[in-house]
Amino acid sequence: MRQLEIELKLSVLPEAIKRIREKIICFRYTHFSLHKLSNIYFETVDHQLRRWDMGLRIRGCDGRYEMTIKTAGKVIGGLHQRPEYNVEINKPELNLLAFPREISPKNTNVAHLQSQLTTLFYTDFSREKWIVTYQGSEIEIVLDQGSIYAGARKKPIMEIELELKKGTLIELLAFAKEFVNIEGLRLANKSKAERGYSLVQHSDYIDTKYFLPHCNWHTMPIEQGLNQLLAYWQHYEECWLDNQPQAKQNLSHLLVLIQAFLVHYSHSIPHFVQASPLKKIMALLATADIQPQQLCYSADWLRCKLAFTQWLTALTLS
Incomplete structure (x- = not known):
């Protein structure tokens, strides 16, 4: 059962x-x-x-x-x-x-x-x-x-x-x-x-725990910080796809935090995360005319998120 x-x-x-x-x-x-x-x-x-x-x-x-x-x-x-x-x-x-x-x-x-x-x-x-x-x-x-x-x-x-x-x-x-x-x-x-x-509820459920800009990942164990950053990523992605105000800006800020996270843990990053197209999708997100469906359903976006999910899973299971 x-x-x-x-x-x-x-x-x-x-x-x-x-x-x-x-x-x-x-x-x-x-x-x-x-x-x-x-x-x-x-x-x-x-x-x-x-x-x-x-x-x-x-x-x-x-x-x-x-x-x-x-x-x-x-x-x-x-x-x-x-x-x-x-x-x-x-x-x-x-x-x-x-x-x-x-x-x-x-x-x-x-x-x-x-x-x-x-x-x-x-x-x-x-x-x-x-x-x-x-x-x-x-x-x-x-x-x-x-x-x-x-x-x-x-x-x-x-x-x-x-x-x-x-x-x-x-x-x-x-x-x-x-x-x-x-x-x-x-x-x-x-x-x-x-x-x-x-x-x-006639609208997407908004959880106040996801409001940036404060994300103190550097004070946490690596797996806890990474988990929090990925939760923010998923949340703001959903908000951008729903055309919510400030979502694209928040998502862009979040990816900058993830880049800083990688610099901080540069000696612990697995090769498949290093090879992920994070910088490419950050550059695309910064363009004025990029549409949420165009980027969030792209192969590069999926490849990048799966790499981070694989890393987090390995840290959680270790």
């Missing part, structure tokens, strides 16, 4: 899909037929589950249903790690008592909590899936295309997820780097649930 989900999420532009498929078939793989998936996400009026950093959904596929709850996890660079619990059910009705009692915060009245839950938003999308053998690992690739709906509002879903089913994080990241020459891919930090919440 319980499993640790370890995956990389990549937002995709439509023109990249053909090249993604061409890349996948270069490896030993098993292909699964296309499925239509519906997902209903639940929440209380006061967003209690979100405050607990939990997400609850019922997924339907081919007349079968599964209830899933995801609990607090972590993001290392662009790598998502989050415990989840799955229960097969006969019909799309909640039964929180089917989950292990220990996943709820202490003294939670589970029956009362269930009575407070209502449908918050839902998703409909098609899913194409491959299982790829890469080096000693088994990696599941899913391509999702569809929409998130909240009342009369909706957002598109166009993404791939690379999930580690068996093997090592290092090989998962190495496999992701096989895609870096494809234009139109971007490391994505927000799950479908997070995007659904932002749709309900």
Whole structure:
């Protein structure tokens, strides 16, 4: 019932899909037929589950249903790690008592909590899936295309997820780097649930912990400082893509801080980070007419972020 989900999420532009498929078939793989998936996400009026950093959904596929709850996890660079619990059910009705009692915060009245839950938003999308053998690992690739709906509002879903089913994080990241020459891919930090919440709130969720210019990375252990810088990077990238004021300026300032970080730790930088095109994307970001989608979905941008994510993963695992 319980499993640790370890995956990389990549937002995709439509023109990249053909090249993604061409890349996948270069490896030993098993292909699964296309499925239509519906997902209903639940929440209380006061967003209690979100405050607990939990997400609850019922997924339907081919007349079968599964209830899933995801609990607090972590993001290392662009790598998502989050415990989840799955229960097969006969019909799309909640039964929180089917989950292990220990996943709820202490003294939670589970029956009362269930009575407070209502449908918050839902998703409909098609899913194409491959299982790829890469080096000693088994990696599941899913391509999702569809929409998130909240009342009369909706957002598109166009993404791939690379999930580690068996093997090592290092090989998962190495496999992701096989895609870096494809234009139109971007490391994505927000799950479908997070995007659904932002749709309900009529704006993207802004977390005040991400307001620069203060980032005291030089007072932290190297992995903690790098993790904070990458979190800022992802946040301001999302803000720029959403055309929020000052986002481009903040992102430019952030990349200058990352360059200073590399100078400070010049004797500890792995070769693949040294070879990353950080200076190139900094120069492009400084041009007046550069558009967020043009840069953030470029191969150089992805190559650079994956290099830093690989470095952070190596530091975290060491």
